[in-house]
Amino acid sequence: MQVHRKAYPLPGPRNRRRPGVRRLAVAMAVCLAPGAAVFVPTVSFAAVPSFHTSLDPSKVKESMQYLVKTFGVSEAEALRRLELQNDAQALHAMLSEQSAASYGGMSLDHDNGGVLVLSTTRPADVEAYVASMPDRAHVRTRTVKRSLQALEQTRETLAKQVGEGADSVYVTSVDTENNSVVMWERGWVAESKSNGTWAEKSGRNRPTTAVPGDQRLAVSAEKSKADAAVKMVPTAVERRVLPEPKQSYTPYIDWGTCHPLYCKSVYGGMRGGLRLNIRRDNGTTGGCTAGFNVRSGGGDVNGWGWVLTAGHCVVGKTNTVKVHHNGYNILNPHGVAGGYYMEVNSYPYDFAFLNYISGTESGAWLENWGGTGYRNSVLKYCRNGGQDSNADTPCGNQATEARVTINGYHALSAIGSGWIVCASGSGSDTANYPESYDSGAGDGYLVGTRCGRVLSKDVGINTDVCARAGDSGGPLFSQLDNKAYGILEGDQQSRSGPCASGEKNNYTAISKIYELMETWRTSGYTGGAIFRLITGTNG
Structure with missing residues (x-):
């Protein structure tokens, strides 16, 4: 498949000269009363290593297009904001370790110029870190009471x-x-x-x-x-x-490639973003979406492969009909370890680990793809034309499949408001995909990948990424650093049909899933097994 890459204009030259201790490119004035203590930075400017990473515009195209469309900025400005977010994620890790007693978290304010807002109880503690950032002119600090x-x-x-x-x-x-x-x-x-x-x-x-x-x-x-x-x-x-949350529970076939509703193991195996068809107890079939590939270690399930999706997709289902994709039986109706179902429907703990029905299916859909980047990947699929094309929800090259490899995850505490994210889903309507199972997404909503931003956090991740019924369990991830964020829980608006402005959908955080699984493991309920996302090509 030939990919045509567009050359994106880069930002103009940046002043990389480090300011003195008393002057930053960002205004950080501190008013001191007579006799007040003067804070001296705990880390010198020279001691802060460079943590800036330049991004390849072709690899973050969808995230850039979201910013261009939503905020009316240029591609160069969109790239600047994404690079600032990427640097901020590295900065969060550094401050959490080196200035934990004063660091208060951060967010990215797109409504007011794409500015990183850094919270701290002692502004002097972060001066050196801010000064080392190429885009320090777009960093603001605010003083808070608690770290x-x-x-x-x-x-x-x-x-x-x-x-x-x-x-x-x-x-x-x-x-x-x-x-x-x-x-x-x-x-x-x-x-x-x-x-x-x-x-x-x-x-x-x-x-x-x-x-x-x-x-x-x-x-x-x-x-x-x-x-x-x-x-x-x-x-x-x-x-x-x-x-x-209101939980969001063939096709136009693209032969020779992997479609969210139609993929064969010969086209690349199981990935986040593929449709999981689930037979309900009343005989109907509903759709959810695969989130991430998972591997278990220890206990009776050592080395097993699993698929992570939303718990509400299978909780309450008592029949033994296998979970299938495009007619292929792939996964068991419930994943079991230590004698217990590995599923729960209790947001923010809403997830299920479903294992393969046999070693043959595991080999065909997971194991045979080691070393190619499929095991630790999610599907990126963009639509071509229609009511819900990239004119409405920026994506990328249309009607083509690509992969985003996943190399880790961000804990809920490390995710900032304003972070740009993407999600893949398989919600569909028979009006658009006559040969598929209708997930209830509504006429005009097309399967695929969309990008947006984190609006806020509570016990989960709230976004403006468009999603509909059938996308539940689908992956939320970042193109910037290939990290997983969570899986789709549902929407807060009961919308159907094409995407529109003002979307609000929330996601269960990977770290909350790990948190509950660790409680189960230490209590003996998983038989001692640990479940982790596959984050390496040979995982």
Whole structure:
């Protein structure tokens, strides 16, 4: 396949001269009262290694196009913003390690010129790091009361006090924008517990903290425990109600290539972004999307291959019909390890690990593609024309398939508001794909890859990436550094049909999945097995 690459104009020359200690290219004025202590940077300018990485415009084309369309900027400006985000991600890792006591998190403000906003309790602590950035003119610092480390410690204490987990009414998060810790109440969990439907709704035969007896009393006890926990922690805690996400649960065939709804193992094997057809108990078939390839280590499932998708796609399904793609039976209806189903439907813990039905299928769809970059990849597929073409949602070369290799993941705490992200999905409608199973996406919504940005975080990742029913479980990732972010939970608007302005869709974070799986592992529920995304070509 020949790919035509367009040459993108690069930003003009940047002044790389480092300013003195008393002067930065960014205005960082500090007013000191008489006798006030003067903060001296804890790290000298010379001690900060360069962490800037230039991006290849051809590899981040879709992310650039999103910025050009959404904010009316030039391609050069879009590239600058993406490079600033990429540097910011490296800066986050450095400050979390070297200035943890004062670093307060960061965000990227696209509405006001693509500026990185860096929070800190001591501005002097970050001066050297900011000064070492080529794009320091677009970095602003703000002083906050609490470091990210302190907020996380408070959150962890609070989480332990309330027994946070898949079955808890209360879950916690850090709000770096407001420099606070948030206690979220999941009202739908409390209601379901009280009426006795929670076990079936959230997932059968899996680790649970539910206590037999009068669940109404149990819910009341949880509230009392949460109230007491808030009073015990030193940091002020915000109380908020978490809305319940509306979960988003052949074709025009492109012969010789891999289509989200139509792919054969001879075209490259299993990847994030492919359709998973799931037979419901009422005999109908619904669609979800593969998120990432996974490998388990240890226990009775050592070395097994799995596919990560949304838990609500299979929880509550009791029949034994295999999960298939385009008529090929590939995955078991439930993934089991340690005697328990590896699935849960309890946002922000909404995920399922589904294993292959046999070694033959595992070999055909996963193992035979080692060393080619397929095992650790997601599908990038863009549409050509139609109501929902790249004129509406910027993507790239149309009606062609490509791969984005995944080399790691970003924890929820490391993801900033304003970060540019992309997602792949297989939501469809029979009006557009007559030979496929209708996922309920609506007429005019086409399968494929879309890009957008992180709008905010709570216990998950909230984005403006367009998604519809059938995209659930699909991968959220970054083209900048090939890191995974999460899998699609659902939308907050009940939309259908072509993408429109003002999209709001949320994703379960990979780190939240790992967090719960580690709890299960240490409790013996996984038989000692560890589940991790495949992040290497031979994984």
